[in-house]
């Protein structure tokens with residue numbers, strides 16, 4: 001049987017012969033047995049599925065996000081008339097709805113922690129530092145090893161200055177930091193005209209405890225159906241070609257900013273993981289490839305990394321991690337290059 005590990009194909013018998021390598025890494029201060037994390041998505045919303053990922057040797061799991069908007073939408077739906085006509089009932093139902101969404105999430109954290117021995121990272125999708133931040137304490141109490149803040153920013157409002165938009169990151173992280181002691185990862189949007197400066201300021205600020213950055217979230221993307229001439233949804237899953245955006249920024253920032261970076265978007269195979277590690281990532285997050293190939297994809301990716309390490313005579317990730325970051329690469333300018341000034345592979 002052949003195992004597809006990116007552009008390389010290895011026979012499973014060859015993989016079995018591979019000497020076990022030390023794939024362990026430290027991410028957000030957590031010791032992971034390997035750098036392959038299941039990213040936040042619908043696949044991490046049940047203990048059974050999390051167990052399957054652990055059985056396939058995932059390094060850690062990020063739970064499906066608890067959405068600030070989802071909670072607010074739950075509260076708002078069907079409540080408008082109640083609010084004015086039956087204020088007491090409204091208050092009761094308001095608390096009840098909130099209790100359910102949060103309780104289910106906290107139960108998931110606690111049960112996942114009991115079921116598997118890999119780190120469980122909780123996730124909150126947020127757009128403000130409002131009421132929801134008190135939930136962070138409950139997330140910690142339930143046993144989460146870390147909290148990933150999925151701050152959804154789209155700088156689409158022409159009235160809003162970039163500083164105003166980006167201040168949200170600082171406000172949210174500060175408010176959450178004041179309440180919890182578990183490590184915090186910030187999952188970022190790629191939309192910033194001053195990304196390197198923003199990440200550096202976030203990393204250096206003494207106001208909060210960001211332990212690492214996840215670059216980048218891949219947002220829902222709109223599309224247009226030209227037959228019906230209506231708005232539609234673009235492809236939900238990434239392609240392997242999409243790895244380049246986070247590769248550039250992890251390469252640029254990992255050596256300069258002393259925090260852990262996890263790559264997210266476009267990591268589908270072992271080759272992509274190796275590239276991100278060479279660029280300086282402490283870990284990678286995989287989602288689309290798991291939807292498309294199942295949990296076994298993790299084992300295949302790990303086998304591919306070990307095989308490559310064997311070929312290169314590496315025994316541990318530390319032997320090569322960051323070797324091609326901006327600070328270490330022979331040609332770091334490649335990370336900053338944005339123009340095609342000469343002919344590439346016959347394309348002019």
Ligand SMILES: Cc1cc2nc3c(=O)[nH]c(=O)nc-3n(C[C@H](O)[C@H](O)[C@H](O)COP(=O)(O)O)c2cc1C
Nearest residue numbers: 039040041065150217218238264265266286287288
């Ligand atoms: C179906 C689906 C659901 C997702 N749900 C979440 C979520 O709840 N929270 C979050 O931070 N990211 C979510 N994401 C984004 C992924 O975590 C990830 O950042 C993105 O898919 C890019 O990684 P990939 O190229 O490996 O798919 C979701 C992605 C998909 C495809």
